[in-house]
Amino acid sequence: MKVAIIGVGTTKFGEHWDKSLRELAIEAGTNAIIDAKVRGSEIDSIYLGNMSAGRFIGQEHVAALVSGELGLSIPAVRVEGACASGGIALRQGILSILSGQDDIVLAGGAEKMTDLMTDGATTALMGAASQEWEAYYGLTFPSLYAMIARRHMFEFGTTREQIAKVAVKNHHNGSLNPIAQFNKEITVEEVLNSTMVADPLTLLDCSPITDGAAALILCKAELAKKYTDNPVYIIGSGQASDTLALHDRRSLTTLDATVKAAQVAYKQAGINVDDIDLAEVHDCFTIAEIVATEDLGFCKKGEGGKLLDEGATELTGRIPVNTSGGLKAVGHPVGATGVKQAIEIVLQLRGEADKRQVKDAKIGLTHNVGGSGATAVVHIFSR
Amino acid sequence: MGYESSVPLFWRLIKPRYQLIGNKCTTCGNTFYPPKFLCPICRKEGKLEEIKLGKTGKILTFSIVRSAPTGFEKETPYPVAIIELDDGPRLTSQIVDWKEEDLQIGRKVEACFRRIYTDGKEGIINYGLKFRPI
Amino acid sequence: MIGIIGYGGYIPRFRIKVEEIASVWSADAKSIKSGLNIEEKSVPSIDEDTATIAVEAALNALKMAGINPKEIGAIYVGSESHPYAVKPTSTIVGEAIGVGPEYTAADTEFACKAGTAGIQMVMGLIQGGYIKFGLAIGADTSQSKPGDALEYTAAAGGAAYILGKNGVIAEIEGTFSFSSDTPDFWRREGIEYPSHGGRFTGIPAYFKHVVSATQGLMSKLSLKESDFDYVVFHMPNGKFPLNAAKILGIDAEKLKPGLVVQRIGNTYSGSSMLGLAATLDIAKPGQRILVTSYGSGAGSDSFSIKVTDLIEEKRNKTKKIQDYIDDKEYVTYAHYTRLRRGI
Known part of the structure; x- marks a missing residue:
């Protein structure tokens, strides 16, 4: 398979007190359309990733909202898979082109989260877990990932310092990314000493609550050169599901959905893991990046912590991970994240990642997770 | 918190939540809690029967919630855990009557009946099982 | 012969000492202790109430009685701190211990004797041949005004009694x-x-x-x-x-x-x-x-x-009241206030 990305656009990620979901989505979409040098009227469909506008701002029907604001009367579909909504929107856009129905698709994601107070946002996000059997008992997302962390430390001897290094690395990368919510470098000590949120995870282990939107213009591969000299191609797409509740899973330290989605994507792309030059993985919490690097095959199970000690996932390492700064430093507007990950890979493969640029990046991967692992979607990109 | 103020949402799960009623597939022999509506292993060949599970189990992993969702603010910090029941199934709940040394992977616990949360001052009181170290 | 076929108690783990309360009100702990003949009192956890205490006590009683809970035909829970002003505690207990749905139930209130009133009601139903077994519970998370003399004594706990004619441990x-x-x-x-x-x-x-x-x-x-x-x-x-x-x-x-x-x-x-x-x-x-x-x-x-x-063989099936009394953790007045103002 092969589908081209001919344009990308985002807003800055952060606390946009003065901007609505409508405004953020239009800003990202417009930027992508301008970047792609297409006319709005050439777009055939819109796929919009959005987890919970109904809970966050009381607005449903947000795909039509966006297409209406763009002055387009084309099919507009909201895609929801919790924090993987953006990655799935991208996949749906790809499928609609591969089906032959569409030539050019806008695949985006948007989330406006700061209109709720923290407890309200925490409650809304718990909709991604099992409402009846996790949220009912007072669980939160930090505590679900903390339980994964605790188990990972128990089974593999992963240390608290190793987990903290994810935040340190991603904050460093984020400091080089103009759209990132956090541009400040942090130390391991600062991570360990920050406010405890859900033992053993502290505030600096958690991705923040963020407003933001991101958009991609997808195009039938054969038509891409008509619009741009340097298209980036999606050559593999895999998605898999697992149980909503963490306790129902086969393992507490492996996301089977990630493993499965990656297998499908690698096979489709005709590559193996060693061909990957860089990856954007779903680090909603620091431990999630460690688990993801293992599940994607960047290292053996249980050695994700070691990967950090070795510096293998740093910008200059063997397999740079989260060069954008990840969800951790760029911020995590849940519906937009999966699309933003793809944008980072596009910028890297185009050679436009500025100070974050990974040398000779040819093949990149994105990994987007919904909930505590009930959905995973993996995409592989090449120049 | 559970979804705001929905009485039927709470009510229809009273039995499994209060009494640890799960189910067992007579085709494959697997036991499920929370109860399933379809055996995920046998699917249409499966046959589910109600089963009352024992109250004891052990902690597989845990955390302490310090930043709580709506409805749980007054209880922080409270430990949560994934518990593997001696009868097999795993579930998520809170740990109560705990001391620091009780929060350990492998710690034996038993179910006890507690308030989970209330829908404000005027709404219903949601009860259920939490677990205490034994 | 109507009698008790199983009983059980429950006392929350937290305790506060008379000295701790007295120090907050600058009162003389020694004279209070000798005046009331009391050392300390139990305090419910933030997630405990009359219903949860009643359920725990009832489960103990059920274990001792060794009967199928479906055979219980009546439940009366006596308390002056029922969690709801309107909506019975007794059906919460029934559901939690597996009674029903074919049973009668009601909450009773008569200050501190609402539980024994329930025992009498159950005796009557059994005597009249209406039910085989009945459950009567007395439980409270007692209220007291901060600073009032009652604050030294108002505590939490409860006991449950299953009555019947077969398997009687105490007539x-x-x-x-x-x-x-x-x-x-x-x-x-x-x-x-x-x-x-x-x-x-x-x-x-x-x-x-x-x-x-x-x-x-x-x-x-x-x-x-x-x-x-x-x-x-x-x-x-x-x-x-x-x-x-x-x-x-x-x-x-x-x-x-x-x-x-x-x-x-x-x-x-x-x-x-x-x-x-x-x-x-x-x-x-x-x-x-x-x-x-x-x-x-x-x-x-x-x-x-x-x-x-029969008492010798049956009573060892559950936790004794003394076990509950001994299993305790002291709290400060600040912690106590937080627990009592709970959810």
């Missing part, structure tokens, strides 16, 4: 009640804490009713003080039951096993029922126990209970 030989309109302690609808009449709660209230009911029972059953091996009176504090015993000419030693108030406080509807449970925990077959509850407003229910041989 209920008879019961006698004495009631009158005596407003010594009350709480109006919508008001957080109860009010009381101070020293009026003594002679015209507690003592008059406890003594009259006890004397009435003895005369009805033609029994005298010496026929009883153990005695339990409602325990608003550690002094009143001993004084009542003195009036009735009963040896204070007979009250000792049931005098749980010194370590756990006044558990209101749970008080005399927990005292009875603690006594049953140590009584020998053939021994006779006198129990008289007291509820403000006011009334007393008196019972004569004779222990059977």
Whole structure:
């Protein structure tokens, strides 16, 4: 398979007190359309990733909202898979082109989260877990990932310092990314000493609550050169599901959905893991990046912590991970994240990642997770 | 918190939540809690029967919630855990009557009946099982 | 022969000492302790209430009774701190322990004797042949105004009794009640804490009713003080039951096993029922126990209970009251305030 990305656009990620979901989505979409040098009227469909506008701002029907604001009367579909909504929107856009129905698709994601107070946002996000059997008992997302962390430390001897290094690395990368919510470098000590949120995870282990939107213009591969000299191609797409509740899973330290989605994507792309030059993985919490690097095959199970000690996932390492700064430093507007990950890979493969640029990046991967692992979607990109 | 103020949402799960009623597939022999509506292993060949599970189990992993969702603010910090029941199934709940040394992977616990949360001052009181170290 | 076929108690783990409360109000702990004859009281956790206490006690009673909960035909939960003003605690208990749906249930309220009133109601239903087994519970998370004398005693706990005719561990030989309109302690609808009449709660209230009911029972059953091996009176504090015993000419030693108030406080509807449970925990077959509850407003229910041989094998199936008394964790007044203002 092969589908081209001919344009990308985002807003800055952060606390946009003065901007609505409508405004953020239009800003990202417009930027992508301008970047792609297409006319709005050439777009055939819109796929919009959005987890919970109904809970966050009381607005449903947000795909039509966006297409209406763009002055387009084309099919507009909201895609929801919790924090993987953006990655799935991208996949749906790809499928609609591969089906032959569409030539050019806008695949985006948007989330406006700061209109709720923290407890309200925490409650809304718990909709991604099992409402009846996790949220009912007072669980939160930090505590679900903390339980994964605790188990990972128990089974593999992963240390608290190793987990903290994810935040340190991603904050460093984020400091080089103009759209990132956090541009400040942090130390391991600062991570360990920050406010405890859900033992053993502290505030600096958690991705923040963020407003933001991101958009991609997808195009039938054969038509891409008509619009741009340097298209980036999606050559593999895999998605898999697992149980909503963490306790129902086969393992507490492996996301089977990630493993499965990656297998499908690698096979489709005709590559193996060693061909990957860089990856954007779903680090909603620091431990999630460690688990993801293992599940994607960047290292053996249980050695994700070691990967950090070795510096293998740093910008200059063997397999740079989260060069954008990840969800951790760029911020995590849940519906937009999966699309933003793809944008980072596009910028890297185009050679436009500025100070974050990974040398000779040819093949990149994105990994987007919904909930505590009930959905995973993996995409592989090449120049 | 559970979804705001929905009485039927709470009510229809009273039995499994209060009494640890799960189910067992007579085709494959697997036991499920929370109860399933379809055996995920046998699917249409499966046959589910109600089963009352024992109250004891052990902690597989845990955390302490310090930043709580709506409805749980007054209880922080409270430990949560994934518990593997001696009868097999795993579930998520809170740990109560705990001391620091009780929060350990492998710690034996038993179910006890507690308030989970209330829908404000005027709404219903949601009860259920939490677990205490034994 | 109607009797107890299983009983069980429950006391929350937290305790607060008289000294800790007294220090907050700059009161003299020593004189309070000797005046009330109490050391400490139990405090419910933030997620415990009358329903959760009643369920735990009922599960213990059920384990001892060894019956199928579906055979229980009636549940009465007595309390003055039911979690809902309207909506029964008794159906929460029924659902949690697996009774029903073919049973009758109601919550009772008669200050501290709502639990023993439930025992009488169950006795009547069994005697009338309407039900095979019935469950009566007395449980409370007692309220008291901060700074009030009640704050030193108002505690949390409860006990559950399953009655029936088969598998009896203690026969209920008879019961006698004495009631009158005596407003010594009350709480109006919508008001957080109860009010009381101070020293009026003594002679015209507690003592008059406890003594009259006890004397009435003895005369009805033609029994005298010496026929009883153990005695339990409602325990608003550690002094009143001993004084009542003195009036009735009963040896204070007979009250000792049931005098749980010194370590756990006044558990209101749970008080005399927990005292009875603690006594049953140590009584020998053939021994006779006198129990008289007291509820403000006011009334007393008196019972004569004779222990059977079955008690030896059945009572070891559950946690003893002494186990609950010993399993404790002390809290500061600040922590106590947080727990009591809970969810």
